Amino acid sequence: MSVGVRVRPLPCREKDMEFTKSAWTWHGKTLTQQIFPAPACGAAPKRSTTAAYTFDNLYPPESTSSHIYDTSRVVEDVLEGYNGLVGCYGQSQSGKSLTIAAMTIHTVQDIFSHIHATAATTEYLLRLTYVQVHDEKAIDLLKTTSQPTLFTQRNLDGSFALHGCTSVPIVSADHALALVETGRANQAGGGPIIESQNKNCLASPVHSTILDLVDLAASESVSPGAMPMNKSLLAFGHIVWQYSHNPTASVPYEDSALTQLLQPTLTLSASMALLCTVVPIPEALDETHRTLKARRIELRLQKPMPHGPSTFLAFDRHLEKLISQRDSENEIEAKVQTELEIRKLRQVILNRDSEMRGSEWRQS
Numbered sequence: 001m002s003v004g005v006r007v008r009p010l011p012c013r014e015k016d017m018e019f020t021k022s023a024w025t026w027h028g029k030t031l032t033q034q035i036f037p038a039p040a041c042g043a044a045p046k047r048s049t050t051a052a053y054t055f056d057n058l059y060p061p062e063s064t065s066s067h068i069y070d071t072s073r074v075v076e077d078v079l080e081g082y083n084g085l086v087g088c089y090g091q092s093q094s095g096k097s098l099t100i101a102a103m104t105i106h107t108v109q110d111i112f113s114h115i116h117a118t119a120a121t122t123e124y125l126l127r128l129t130y131v132q133v134h135d136e137k138a139i140d141l142l143k144t145t146s147q148p149t150l151f152t153q154r155n156l157d158g159s160f161a162l163h164g165c166t167s168v169p170i171v172s173a174d175h176a177l178a179l180v181e182t183g184r185a186n187q188a189g190g191g192p193i194i195e196s197q198n199k200n201c202l203a204s205p206v207h208s209t210i211l212d213l214v215d216l217a218a219s220e221s222v223s224p225g226a227m228p229m230n231k232s233l234l235a236f237g238h239i240v241w242q243y244s245h246n247p248t249a250s251v252p253y254e255d256s257a258l259t260q261l262l263q264p265t266l267t268l269s270a271s272m273a274l275l276c277t278v279v280p281i282p283e284a285l286d287e288t289h290r291t292l293k294a295r296r297i298e299l300r301l302q303k304p305m306p307h308g309p310s311t312f313l314a315f316d317r318h319l320e321k322l323i324s325q326r327d328s329e330n331e332i333e334a335k336v337q338t339e340l341e342i343r344k345l346r347q348v349i350l351n352r353d354s355e356m357r358g359s360e361w362r363q364s
């Protein structure tokens with residue numbers, strides 16, 4: 001997993017500019033912060049100390065979002081068949097939403113370029129989910145009707161299944177971006193589920209990969225004394241900390257709604273990029289110090305097992321086949337039989353689009 005830091009351009013406030021000149025420096029992949037402890041009442045000022053942090057990538061204020069995207073490389077891994085997670089965290093107003101929005105645009109554009117480039121040999125079905133975690137409740141941001149609140153259930157194998165989550169089949173990059181734009185919210189995440197199969201062999205396995213892009217809540221919501229304490233962000237941070245310090249211990253996904261949702265991608269077998277966003281202003285020094293404690297994590301990438309043929313992709317393909325069979329049938333009786341099969345399959349697809357959709361892919 002790569003951990004990168006994006007330093008936001010300074011807000012135009014002269015006093016901050018002066019302070020910052022002496023408080024922050026960055027060079028290569030290292031950010032050095034000068035810390036000025038507040039003097040006790042009536043006491044002489046304490047001497048400042050410095051703290052240096054080195055990351056896989058450091059993006060100074062002039063870095064572009066496309067450069068950040070290119071260096072994170074998660075989408076390349078996803079297109080090779082690994083699950084992936086891109087998460088942004090940091091203090092409020094540090095650029096989390098701006099960064100994740102840019103990453104989303106590049107991601108969907110690259111996925112569709114890849115789909116077009118390989119369309120001769122591979123068939124794809126892309127679906128999009130988008131969920132917000134608020135007050136430990138998962139809310140379906142793509143649900144246009146009532147009941148947007150989702151619930152997770154534990155499967156026998158210990159994994160979590162998300163029930164009733166909408167996953168909309170996506171036809172183009174613009175379609176995906178319009179959906180995300182419509183539902184955008186804080187502490188929200190989701191992304192494409194990509195199913196692919198060899199076009200020339202119906203019996204070949206179907207590969208299914210998930211990419212989650214997550215805009216995490218502001219890091220102040222887990223600072224000492226924060227009320228209410230954001231349980232999901234805290235649990236997410238614990239898992240990341242555990243991966244870097246004790247990677248063989250069992251992972252406490254059950255601790256929060258967010259970590260249950262991210263179970264397929266918040267794992268050492270998935271490709272992960274974490275981006276810490278920071279604002280180099282005096283008020284943010286303490287918060288930034290906490291944000292920057294993220295450390296490099298060694299992954300053990302592993303592709304998810306391919307599915308059998310009973311997947312979304314196979315349903316759609318089978319429906320197309322039945323329709324063309326019905327249209328070319330000469331016998332009226334055979335036409336009716338095929339029509340009945342088509343209706344049955346349409347019902348299955350309709351059901352798939354409602355209740356079980358979310359849980360099916362989470363179980364995969």
Ligand SMILES: Nc1ncnc2c1ncn2[C@@H]1O[C@H](COP(=O)(O)OP(=O)(O)OP(=O)(O)O)[C@@H](O)[C@H]1O
Nearest residue numbers: 008009091092093094095096097098099186217218
């Ligand atoms: N790299 C950047 N370049 C220019 N402007 C930026 C950059 N990062 C953030 N900003 C600006 O700072 C403001 C806050 O950004 P953004 O909403 O992305 O922060 P956030 O961390 O998601 O905030 P919050 O936690 O409050 O939701 C916005 O006006 C945004 O345009």
